[in-house]
Every structure is written in structure tokens, then in C-alpha cells.
Amino acid sequence: MPPRRRLNTFDAFTKTVEDARVRTTSGGVVTIVATVVIVLLIVSEWSDYRRIVNRPELIVDKTRGERMNINLNITFPEIPCEILTLDVMDVSGEQQTEITHGIIKTRLNDDGSVISTELLALHSSGDNAHHLDESYCGPCYGAVPKEEEGKRCCNTCDDVRNAYQEVGWAFGDGHGVEQCERENYPEKIKEMAHEGCNIAGTLSVNKVVGNFHFAPGKSYSSPNMHLHDLNIYETSAVRHTFTHNIHHLSFGPHHHTVRNPLDRTVKKTDERHFNYMYFIKVVSTRFERIGAAPLETNQYSVTSHERAIRGGRDDDHPNTMHARGGIPGVFFSYDISPMKVINREERSKSFGSFLIGVCAVVGGVLAVASVIDRGVWEADKALSRKKAV
Structure with missing residues (x-):
């Protein structure tokens, strides 16, 4: 037996003779419906494949x-x-x-x-002590460690505040402090009260x-x-x-x-x-x-x-x-x-699962459609025979 004819024995998809096929209106309707169903299900499979799921892990x-x-x-x-x-x-x-x-x-x-941003700074540029005499050394009002007494100068209101902070003293609004009154610090604090x-x-x-x-x-x-x-x-x-x-x-x-x-x-x-x-x-x-x-x-x-x-x-x-x-x-x-x-984030299914789903949809719908078409055809033949009698 020639090799080609040997392969024919393994053919699982045997073909019918074209002249032996019968095309019916009901078969056309079933085919159109089956095609629509296949397309809809494939679209659904594609949407499911594209869907992103969140998988939390602790x-x-x-x-x-x-x-x-x-x-x-x-x-x-x-x-x-x-x-x-x-x-x-x-x-x-x-x-x-x-x-x-x-x-x-x-x-x-x-x-x-x-x-306004112009008023955001509490101390304006005119508050700096650069205009004072170079030999000026402002008092810190005792807010310095003993080893620094007579050596440290507080020329600005901030200098006095920082000195008070270092020794843990309350400072207040600057009343009675020469540097703060010179910079109008008490007035500015009062203006900001509200x-x-x-x-x-x-x-x-x-x-x-x-x-x-x-x-x-x-x-x-x-x-x-x-x-x-x-x-x-x-x-x-x-x-x-x-x-x-x-x-x-x-x-x-x-x-x-x-x-x-x-x-x-x-x-x-x-x-x-x-x-x-x-x-x-x-x-x-x-x-x-x-x-x-x-x-x-x-x-x-x-x-x-x-x-x-x-x-x-x-x-x-x-x-x-x-x-x-x-x-x-x-x-x-x-x-x-x-x-x-x-x-x-992960996809709900792999691409391989998507292909398997598509094949299952096509095969399943065609198999069901074939059964429905065969049933309709057999019922039509039975009715025709009954009418002939």
C-alpha cells in the first residue's frame, strides 16, 4: 500500500461526498446563531484575559x-x-x-x-543689627552659662531668645528687652494675636x-x-x-x-x-x-x-x-x-488559558449547534413523512 494511502487510515476527520450533503434553511439559521454566540464568547474570553486582579499578600x-x-x-x-x-x-x-x-x-x-508673602517674615531686613556700632555687645540678661559671662553678645532679639532657650528660661513677648523693643518685636506679636x-x-x-x-x-x-x-x-x-x-x-x-x-x-x-x-x-x-x-x-x-x-x-x-x-x-x-x-497586580488568566478557552468555545458551540441542527432536520423529515401519509 502506498505511504499516502497508509496515512489515510489515520484520518479522524472523514469527509462526506459533496453530492450527499443537504443544505437546509434551519441549518443556515443555526449556523448564524452559532457564529454570533462564538464571537460573543470569544470577546468575553478576551475581556477576562485582559482583566487585572489584585492579589494581596501579607x-x-x-x-x-x-x-x-x-x-x-x-x-x-x-x-x-x-x-x-x-x-x-x-x-x-x-x-x-x-x-x-x-x-x-x-x-x-x-x-x-x-x-501676603511680604508680611510672612516676622523680622524685616531693617531689624538686623548690622547698623549698630561695631563695638556694640548686647546683653543676654544673664541667660548664659557662667563660663561665658562677659564673653557672649546678644545683639538681636533672636539672640536673646536663643540664649533664654539654652538655659531653659521663659522669654515672653520681649518687653523690657532692649534688642526686641528696638526691632518692635512686642508690637508685632500683638498685631499677630488674631x-x-x-x-x-x-x-x-x-x-x-x-x-x-x-x-x-x-x-x-x-x-x-x-x-x-x-x-x-x-x-x-x-x-x-x-x-x-x-x-x-x-x-x-x-x-x-x-x-x-x-x-x-x-x-x-x-x-x-x-x-x-x-x-x-x-x-x-x-x-x-x-x-x-x-x-x-x-x-x-x-x-x-x-x-x-x-x-x-x-x-x-x-x-x-x-x-x-x-x-x-x-x-x-x-x-x-x-x-x-x-x-x-496580575492578569486573571495566562495567554495559554485564553487559547484553551477559545478552542473550548468554538468546539463546544459547534458541537451543540450540530446536535440542534440534526434534531431540527430529523423533526422536519418526520413531519414531512406524516403529511405524505
């Missing part, structure tokens, strides 16, 4: 020694920028006091409108347990304590409060799926001695997108606590309220979770 966070950005935008409508201080501290011992780098303080009128303040920007912190807070007055450290000079806040004729509006607070880069629970939070109080605490749990999160670089960011959950604190000054620390119930302000304590969430 792992142990093994990263160490990283830094984290805290993005914030908070308005304090009832306390001026000159009084408000932002500090950061963490368990590693790092302290960032009176932060200005990466942070913008915007002075606000009592109606919430922004004061202003508000917006603080916006980014903090760079160690990715460890820590806190950042907004409190009144310059901050300084004494043994085992973090203190604030509350003199101006306490003695001001205007009743300042820590009413605040958190426009935005996030940890790390933005991702459209991450929800920040503290965004658009508004807290109001009529009490001067009031303390707000936000306890934040930060969870590291990585987003892995198809065709894009991974994004490392953080999500967080939060609980809050607020309370009125007892006023008055402590006898041991007359410049502060720290020892008697705490200090007024807004405090954010953050803790870092040991777990990490990975959100990985």
Missing part, C-alpha cells in the same frame, strides 16, 4: 534603617505662626525641634484668607516608633523632659486654642487606592488648655503594577483621644505646663507594624 517587614516621609497640611485658625512650634522625636533618640526645613508656615487672617496658621510640607523621620506634635512656644529639652515656653501663649490677651483642620496627612508617596483616615478631619474647642492625641498604626505597603516600577508607601489606621488639661504652672518648671497634666497642643504618635502588605 509578609514580615524585614527592612531596617529606612526613613519615612510624613506629608501634612494642617490649619490652626486660632493660633498665630509665631507661637506655633512643630517638633519630632522618636525612640532612636533623634529629635527635630522647631522644624522649618521642608515645611511652609502660612499666616492667615482671622477670616482664613492668606496674608491670626491663624497653616502648616504644610513633608517631614523626613526614621521608620521607628515616634511622634510629632504642634505645641505653643519655643521648645527645649531638660533632663528627662521635653518642654515648651508657654509664656506668650499663657499671657496673651487673646484666647488662643488648638482648634484645627487636618486637610491631609499621609505616610509615604501617594497611591490612588490608599485612603488616609485623617484627611478632612476638623476639631474645635473653646478651651485654651486642651490636648488632642492621635494614635496611628503605620503599615508598610508595596504596590506592584504590571508594566510599572513597584511603589513603596504606607497605609495607616488611627484612634484619637482629646481632653481638657489642668491649667496653671508647675513650681519646678514655671515656664511650662508639662509637669501638671501636659501641655496644650496636637500630638501624633505613630507606631510601625512589623508586617508588610504587598498588593500585586
Whole structure:
């Protein structure tokens, strides 16, 4: 037997003679319907293949020694920028006091409108001491260590304030201080009494347990304590409060799926001695997108606590309220979770699964259509025979 005829014996797709085929109207209708169904199902298979699914995974966070950005935008409508201080501290011992780098303080009128940028600086260029006599050495009013007495000069109001801070003394509004009165510092403080303040920007912190807070007055450290000079806040004729509006607070880069629970939070109080605490749990999160670089960011959950604190000054620390119930302000304590969430984007099926699905659709629909067509044809023949009888 020739090789070609041998191959014929393996043909699973035997052919019928063209003259033996019968074409019917019902068969044409079934074929059109089957074709439409096949096209629709293939389109559905293609859509399923193109569909992206997010597969979350929880792992142990093994990263160490990283830094984290805290993005914030908070308005304090009832306390001026000159009084408000932002500090950061963490368990590693790092302290960032009176932060200005990466942070913008915007002075606000009592109606919430922004004061022009020309008025943002408390000290104008004319306040500098360069016009003084070269031999001038301003007093520091005793606010210097003993070894520096008679050697250190305080020629500007800021010099005196810094000297007071170093020895832990309350400074106040500068009344009675020659340098401050020369620079009209007390008058400017009085003019600002009815202003508000917006603080916006980014903090760079160690990715460890820590806190950042907004409190009144310059901050300084004494043994085992973090203190604030509350003199101006306490003695001001205007009743300042820590009413605040958190426009935005996030940890790390933005991702459209991450929800920040503290965004658009508004807290109001009529009490001067009031303390707000936000306890934040930060969870590291990585987003892995198809065709894009991974994004490392953080999500967080939060609980809050607020309370009125007892006023008055402590006898041991007359410049502060720290020892008697705490200090007024807004405090954010953050803790870092040991777990990490990975959100990985994947296609719902592989290309091979898509091809298998297409083959199954074509074969299945044609098989069902063949059965339907055969049934219709047999029924038509039976009816024709019955009519002939």
C-alpha cells in the first residue's frame, strides 16, 4: 500500500461526498446563531484575559534603617505662626525641634484668607543689627552659662531668645528687652494675636516608633523632659486654642487606592488648655503594577483621644505646663507594624488559558449547534413523512 494511502487510515476527520450533503434553511439559521454566540464568547474570553486582579499578600517587614516621609497640611485658625512650634522625636533618640526645613508656615487672617508673602517674615531686613556700632555687645540678661559671662553678645532679639532657650528660661513677648523693643518685636506679636496658621510640607523621620506634635512656644529639652515656653501663649490677651483642620496627612508617596483616615478631619474647642492625641498604626505597603516600577508607601489606621488639661504652672518648671497634666497642643504618635502588605497586580488568566478557552468555545458551540441542527432536520423529515401519509 502506498505511504499516502497508509496515512489515510489515520484520518479522524472523514469527509462526506459533496453530492450527499443537504443544505437546509434551519441549518443556515443555526449556523448564524452559532457564529454570533462564538464571537460573543470569544470577546468575553478576551475581556477576562485582559482583566487585572489584585492579589494581596501579607509578609514580615524585614527592612531596617529606612526613613519615612510624613506629608501634612494642617490649619490652626486660632493660633498665630509665631507661637506655633512643630517638633519630632522618636525612640532612636533623634529629635527635630522647631522644624522649618521642608515645611511652609502660612499666616492667615482671622477670616482664613492668606496674608501676603511680604508680611510672612516676622523680622524685616531693617531689624538686623548690622547698623549698630561695631563695638556694640548686647546683653543676654544673664541667660548664659557662667563660663561665658562677659564673653557672649546678644545683639538681636533672636539672640536673646536663643540664649533664654539654652538655659531653659521663659522669654515672653520681649518687653523690657532692649534688642526686641528696638526691632518692635512686642508690637508685632500683638498685631499677630488674631491670626491663624497653616502648616504644610513633608517631614523626613526614621521608620521607628515616634511622634510629632504642634505645641505653643519655643521648645527645649531638660533632663528627662521635653518642654515648651508657654509664656506668650499663657499671657496673651487673646484666647488662643488648638482648634484645627487636618486637610491631609499621609505616610509615604501617594497611591490612588490608599485612603488616609485623617484627611478632612476638623476639631474645635473653646478651651485654651486642651490636648488632642492621635494614635496611628503605620503599615508598610508595596504596590506592584504590571508594566510599572513597584511603589513603596504606607497605609495607616488611627484612634484619637482629646481632653481638657489642668491649667496653671508647675513650681519646678514655671515656664511650662508639662509637669501638671501636659501641655496644650496636637500630638501624633505613630507606631510601625512589623508586617508588610504587598498588593500585586496580575492578569486573571495566562495567554495559554485564553487559547484553551477559545478552542473550548468554538468546539463546544459547534458541537451543540450540530446536535440542534440534526434534531431540527430529523423533526422536519418526520413531519414531512406524516403529511405524505
